[in-house]
Amino acid sequence: MKIIVNGKEAGTKEKGCALCGGTWGDYYEEIDGEKLFFCCDICALEFVNMVNEVKKRTNWSKIDELIINGNYYTGRTCSAKSGNKEYKFYVKFNDEAGIETFKELG
Ligand SMILES: [Zn+2]
Numbered sequence: 001m002k003i004i005v006n007g008k009e010a011g012t013k014e015k016g017c018a019l020c021g022g023t024w025g026d027y028y029e030e031i032d033g034e035k036l037f038f039c040c041d042i043c044a045l046e047f048v049n050m051v052n053e054v055k056k057r058t059n060w061s062k063i064d065e066l067i068i069n070g071n072y073y074t075g076r077t078c079s080a081k082s083g084n085k086e087y088k089f090y091v092k093f094n095d096e097a098g099i100e101t102f103k104e105l106g
Contacts, residue, residue, distance in 0.1 A: 004067045005018070005068045015037075077089075077105070
C-alpha cells in the first residue's frame with residue numbers, strides 16, 4: 001500500500017508512521033500482507049480501524065493507495081484508491097483509537 005501523510009510518503013521506519021508521519025517509536029503492524037511502520041500501537045490501531053471501515057463501506061478487499069491529510073485534533077481528510085476506484089472520506093478518532101466521526105466525501 002502506498003501511503004502519503006500530509007504530502008510525504010510514509011509507512012516505513014525511514015519515512016515515518018503510516019498514520020501521523022512521526023519518525024520516533026518502533027511499532028509494526030501487518031496490513032493486507034504488508035508490514036507497515038507506526039510510531040506507536042495507538043496509531044496502528046487507528047489505522048487498522050480506518051482501513052477496516054473503508055473496506056466495510058466500499059467492499060474492497062484491499063487498498064492500493066491512501067492519502068491522509070490532517071492530524072488527531074483536526075481529524076483527517078483522506079483519499080483511498082483500489083485499482084481505478086477512489087473513495088474520499090473524513091475520519092476523526094476518539095481517545096481509545098476508535099472512530100468518533102466518519103464521513104464520506106463526494
Ligand atoms: Zn503515529
